[in-house]
Amino acid sequence: MTxxxxxxxxxxxxxxxxxxxFSPTNDVFRLFKKNLASRERRHAQxxxxxxxxxxxxxxxxxxxxxxxLKKEGLLKKLGIKDIRFRIGDLK
Numbered sequence: 637m638t639x640x641x642x643x644x645x646x647x648x649x650x651x652x653x654x655x656x657x658f659s660p661t662n663d664v665f666r667l668f669k670k671n672l673a674s675r676e677r678r679h680a681q682x683x684x685x686x687x688x689x690x691x692x693x694x695x696x697x698x699x700x701x702x703x704x705l706k707k708e709g710l711l712k713k714l715g716i717k718d719i720r721f722r723i724g725d726l727k
Contacts, residue, residue: 661685664714668692671713676703681726688717693724 665682668690672680679699683691694700700721707719 664690664716667714668710671710672703672706679726680721683722683724685716690714690716690719692719692721693726694721695723695726697723 664685668682669677676699679695680703681693683693685691692703694703700723703721707721710719711717
């Protein structure tokens with residue numbers, strides 16, 4: 637059994653943590669996209685997450701209506717207070 641120096645262990649842990657991005661916002665954005673169909677993903681983009689409210693830009697009123705139909709299911713899956721869809725540019 638070999639003992640590793642604590643300094644090397646700490647370096648390895650910090651390196652591992654630095655390589656991952658822990659952000660609640662990124663997690664919600666990723667989960668939102670994952671719960672959309674591929675056609676829906678092309679027409680919607682997360683814009684912001686503030687105080688448990690996700691803002692999503694949608695490229696047309698047709699897709700805004702379509703995504704509003706899925707809103708309740710998305711809220712349960714994402715665990716947030718509300719989703720606000722708005723017509724806007726996708727980047």
